[in-house]
Amino acid sequence: MAHEDPIVEVIQFVSTEQCLGNPSLFQALRDVVQGWQEKGLKGQYWGATVVKPNNIYWVLFWQSRAHAAAFAADPLYPEFVQRRQSLATTAVRDLYAPLSGNPQLCVEAPITEVDFYKVHGACIEEEHEIGHSAMHHLRSLQPQGFTGSSYGVVHEDPSIGVYFAGWNSVEDHMRIAIK
Template identity: 30%
Template structure:
């Protein structure tokens, strides 16, 4: 049975684009964009928000029944008008897919802020350490060191166990991002990536946790077996 997937669109808006103010041309175009996707077969739900660090960048996450469902939409007659409408708002759009460990990834909708972290060029040891770091956060919350932590989702690999084990990798140690991707959507230097979506009460509360000794004693887990990383904060809205 096909696995559900989450499409991730990282959208760099043209300067001055207003998606939130009702009645503006750009807000109307954005509303139509969201509506078009919501009508597609295999669509489940979506969430979007601006990066708090760079509000000109929007992250749009779309839950699909399967990767094939999204691909069917991309091959349909309605896709080109949809893409043209989106392009009118943007300078750049980067797309990829990942498979959340919990589906639907409800923490994305329920947490006030998501720490949206992407780790590039990852090795199997990194995925092992991700699981360990999740335990660290749960322990920190139990001890009262990370009261602002609300939960997280990362992912499990879309690809088949047989094909990956033929390449010498255990299927339970694979990263959640389906396509090989590079930092900033670059076409060169692509590799396996891991996505973490960690819920916090606020960006400030997350940054305060990063200053604790508990965090400093354990962050090395996320620095082994990884080439580079990007971390942003997004307050997602459910469509």
């Protein structure tokens, strides 16, 4: 495969009660993905949101978009997607974005903030830049408990951006969020 920049796949879904009650169901899917470590998977992380514990984020770090596409082209992928959807009460959201900086620092923090945002208007690139400037400003402030941030534009829809921030605690995040 030709050299490409690394890409992050963000999978989000609302889990079923069965998934919450039987963690081995989700673990089996993570094991399938882990089998791709020799084929371009650089790491995977997952977690539930603090406010809604059935809202799951699963983050896959791929060596490149081509490696992620090879996983999606695998003959067993449709079964994987079906099994993944069976763990969700809503449609699974699955997006790819090259992220700035070191997004792995964000997901390795005790608390990871994941936000999707949509820009509107004729100048999508300029609107993304306004958001990125605000994120750079937060990074420059180095608030207590902040471990880093990363952002990027979603491949499938350039009007959507994704933002990660790492925090040492929910309290550290909330101190900034309510200002």
